[in-house]
Amino acid sequence: MTFQITVQPSGHQFPCDEDETVLAAAMRAGVGLPYGCKNGACSSCKGKVLSGAVSHKPHQQRALPPEEEEKGFSLFCCAVPHSDLVLEAREVAGSSDYPIKKMPSRVATLEKVAPDVIVISLQLPANEALKYRAGQYIEFMLRDGKRRSYSMATAPDNGPITLHIRHMPGGLFTDQVFTTMKERDILRFEGPLGTFFVREESDKPMVFLASGTGFAPIKAIVEEMQRAKSTRPMRLYWGGRRPQDLYMDALCRQWASDMPNFTYVPVVSNALPEDGWSGRTGFVHQAVMADLPDMSGHQVYACGAPIVVDSAKRDFVAQCQLPDEEFYADAFTSEADLAKP
Template sequence: MTFQITVQPSGHQFSCDEDETVLAAAMRAGVGLPYGCKNGACSSCKGKVISGSVTHKAHQARALTPEEEAAGMSLFCCATPHADLVIEAREVAGSGDYPVKKMPSRVSTIEKVAPDVVVISLQLPANETLQYRAGQYIEFLLRDGKRRSYSMATAPDNGPITLHIRHMPGGLFTDQVFSTMKERDILRFEGPLGTFFVREDSDKPMVLLASGTGFAPIKAIVEHLVQTGSKRAMTLYWGGRRPQDLYMDALCREWAAKLPNFNYVPVVSNAEAEDNWSGRTGFVHQAVMADLPDMSGYQVYSCGAPIMVETAKADFVAKCALPEEEFYADAFTTEADLAAF
């Protein structure tokens, strides 16, 4: 059975099969619902069911609480319809501009930039290109049918696609990356995916908030804004447990020295005496709050661990007057996050 989905306030409509999620149907129809992980962990696709009813597949309770579900909220990446639906969602202009492709790539370089982080570069087949927006991600297609998602760390048209990969001990894919992967290996992927990219219809100053390898899409966004000659003010807050987690600190300091509209604030939460760290300490989002107690005129682009992203959004909105609709995020979910359902 097929149902009709109507999105408010745009009025856009699309069909959805009864065993299909609302998000999958929207993507198939080219309707730009916001999304990130696509598996019920990050809450980027959360919206409201105004009429009709849905069943939710497995998801994390923190992404959609029972109280929210009772109030009509829904995770559209996990929701399958029982009837025609009217939903309320903030659509993302431009999210469907570039085709999603499945294609092979060859590992051209592997560079270890921290004890647990490598940067890999991908070479695409001759005469093939991947059009994407800075901030989007690709999914590697593994042989067992599983997928692993990584954000592109380079702006479009700024050299080969690069990815920042952190080792998750015991991880099916990252164990391979850190042990047996070598240059010229073939990897298949699908992309571009995600709605985490700059809303270029605004000139508001931007807070770029990253933890760990959440820096990857932020790097692509900065490069894109530099390429396009944007004059928007940008402040990057990058947090790690120890200084070595800020594995491209020198690049960020170079940006701060060269770009008149760019500031950089590194934050370390668990520095050891041997690190000789004299910079900001504590949780990275709290550094933002200390510097910007009134965020009513800002946009925030946040990427990293789900707990950081969720806490930052809640605190910025509740305590710093950030408009909720001006917080854009990509939470990096791991297999451990998914196993916690």
Template sequence: MSFQITVQPSGHQFSCDEDETVLAAAIRAGVGLPYGCKNGACSSCKGKVLEGSVSHKAHQRRALSEEEEAAGQSLFCCAVPHSDLVLEVREVAGSSDFPIKKMPTRVTTLEKLAPDVIVMTLQLPANETLQYRAGQYVEFMLRDGKRRSYSIANAPESGGPLTLHIRHMPGGLFTDQVFTTMKERDILRFEGPLGTFFVRDDSDKPMILLASGTGFAPIKAIVEHERAKDTKREMVLYWGGRRPQDLYMDTLCRQWADEIPNFKYVPVVSDALEDEHWSGRRGYVHSAVMEDVPDMSGYQVYACGAPIVVESAKRDFVQQCKLPEDEFYADAFTSQADLLKP
């Protein structure tokens, strides 16, 4: 059995099987519902069910509270329909412009830039190309149907191999392999491009780019893309880490600040040791943004990194700094450990 799904205000329609999530059906039909993690942790795909009923697979209550669910809110990545549905959600223009492909790829380089960060370079098959938007990600297809997601860290205009920034999660199914047994010329398989984290080109508002740790990867792609198209929009990048070594491409960011007229860079470190002689900003990265921009009513924010950073930034920017809620765009890097947290 399948159900008819109607999206308002666009009026787009698609069918959804009874055991399929609304988001999976939308992606299959090329309908641009917003989404990020696809596993019920980040709330990027949240919308309202105006008509019909759904049930939710396992998800994090911080992404959809019981009160929100009772009020008709839904996480479409976890929502399974029990009837025809009418949804209210703002679609993302351009999210389905490029085909989602499954393909093999060869590891060409593994470069360690920090004790727990490796930059992986991937070569696509000679007869294949991957069209994507700066900020999107790919999913590696692993054993037993498991998947792991990583943002593409170079802009589409680079025209070369794909680069990914991979942080070691001790005990992690994939990252343990990357940091121990994986070697150059190994073959992997991935699916992509995925996600709706990319710059909305219909705006000329200044952009606050907020990154924590390897959340810098899609932000790097966005900066390179905006530079390639000679954007006139102002960009300020706040990159946070616990220690100075976590800002593993700090030199590149400082180079951007020297070379790109409308770009500023603010590194922030929360737990620098005395012998590291850190002279820059200290504390939480999203707090630094609030100190510098107390009124965000005329801004867009693009945030990527640990869920706690993304969630804190959205809450505080909207509640305390007048940021319009629909001008906060995010990609929370949810690990398997994050998914096990209540």
């Protein structure tokens, strides 16, 4: 059976099969619902069911607490319809501008930039190109049918696609990257995916919040803003446990030198005496709050560990007057994150 889905306030409509998630049907129809992880962990796709009935596939309760579900909220990435639906959701302009493609690629280079971070660059087939927006990601398709998602760390049309991969010991893909992967290996991926990119219709000052390799999509965005000679004020707060986690610190300092509208604030939470760290310390999102107690006129783009992204949204909205709709996020969810209740 096929149901009719209507999105308000746009009025856009699309069909959805009874065994299909609302998000999958929207993507197939080119309707730009926001999303991130696609597996019920990040809450980027959360909206409200105004009429009709859905059930949810397994998801994390922190992404959709029971009390929110009782009020009609839904995670569209794991919501399956049981009737025609009317949804309330913010659509993302431009999210379907570029086709999602499945492509082979060859590992061009592997560079270890930190003890647990490798930068991979990919070579695409001759005469092939991947059109995407800075901030989006690709999914590697592994042999057993599993997938692993990584944000592109290069601005579009700015050289080979690069990815920042952190080693997760025991990880199906990252163990391979750090042990047996070599140049010229073939990897298949699908992309571009995700709605984590700059809302160009705004001229508000931008706050970029990154933890660890959450820096990757923000790097692509900053490169794109720099190439476009954007004059929007930009502040990057990059957090790590130790200084070595800020593996492209020199590049960020160069941006701050080259762009008068760009400010860089590195933050380290667990520096050791031998690190000789004299900069900002503590939780990275709290450094933002100390500098910007009033964010009512800002946009925030946050990427990194779910606990960092969730804490930032909660505190920025509750304590710093950030409008809820001006917080855009891409939470990096690992298999360990997905295994949590």
